[in-house]
Amino acid sequence: MSQSRAYDPRSATNPLFNDNKLKLGLFGTNVSNGCAITTAPEALLTSWPNTLSIAEVADRYGYEALVPVARWKGFGGESDFNGTCFETYTWAAGLAQATKNICVLTTSHVPTVNPIMAAKQACTVDHISGGRFALNIVCGWFQPELEMFGAKIMEHDERYDYAAEWIEIIRKLWTAEEEFDFEGKFLRVTKAISKPRPIQAPFPALMNAGGSGKGQHFAAKYADMAFVLLTSHDLEQSKAQVDAYRRMAREEYGREIQVWSYGYVTQRDTQKEAEDFLNYYVLEKGDDAAVEQITRIMGIQAGIMPPAALEQFKFHFKAGWGGYPLVGTADHIAGEMEKLSKIGLDGVLLSWLDFHDGLGRWNRDVMPLLEQAGLRKPMQGLAPRRS
């Protein structure tokens, strides 16, 4: 469990390593519609004032992470889900300057960025933020967006072999005192060097959310934050899933990793109101054409779940990228968060149809319950990491 993890010097600057038992992040505030595949007008519109004001609220209330989505092209349908999107290194740089406490991540598709460029950009954001940065490494699966770059998408497992070379080079650039050469199967650098060192030592936090066996091994070997998609919603099975992941990282790579998941939130004063609102944006207004395209390509390109299971999961995809449902009153949602902590999760990324409205409700009603339950410390007890 995270509580027994050894002290990480990065905790001095990066809230991902604080001692809150259940950490919280926001998912997808840089892309249109966020995580909700729907035509409901309350869904997120991509504009800088919008993404900035959401980040400022999350920062003030002590959330640990802002995780953007790396997207280059929308998924079509009436909503063109995620079609309007900010590039994530520049987005992270802007938000790093505008915030004081929260960890700002970039999400980087490895085949789209040269590792020297990625190391340098990431290091720059680490400095802007004062050491509150993390790099989410994604290999990509949405073929049409990656093929815009002019090359065929690699075969699934080969993508992770490529990513391993990419991150090996980056870690070396962040730590090497002398110029070095690297000659891999895919990547080569010559007399490479990058200064300054990142603020976080030995290097910034890394995230990977691979769901396939190959992806999970990659995350266990390289990432500080790994993810599980809670497909069964049965807590015993989910606990086994989380335990197995942690055990694999420990036994095969000698590493302690944080295991996170993600969930979509619809909070109202009664259970019925919450469910009615969920049904409104998912069943009445859900963008079936967009979700069709996602599950079809994901079924072929990602190892997250078999095509038949994806089909059954379409409701949750429309509600919030297939996340765990956090739907109901504040009490009910806080109870669900306690369960997620009990299965061994270190953190949960959250999304709402309407982030502004949702954050307001959560901060007012759910956050105090999480504090009472001992899952989180009150924000006023935390000193700002940067004045």
Ligand SMILES: Cc1cc2nc3c(=O)[nH]c(=O)nc-3n(C[C@H](O)[C@H](O)[C@H](O)COP(=O)(O)O)c2cc1C
């Ligand atoms: C929290 C989370 C964030 C993710 N962010 C992105 C992203 O921004 N862009 C992307 O193409 N894939 C993203 N993915 C997909 C994963 O990187 C991964 O490709 C997917 O889970 C399938 O696993 P596999 O690659 O091991 O088959 C994300 C997944 C999760 C769970």
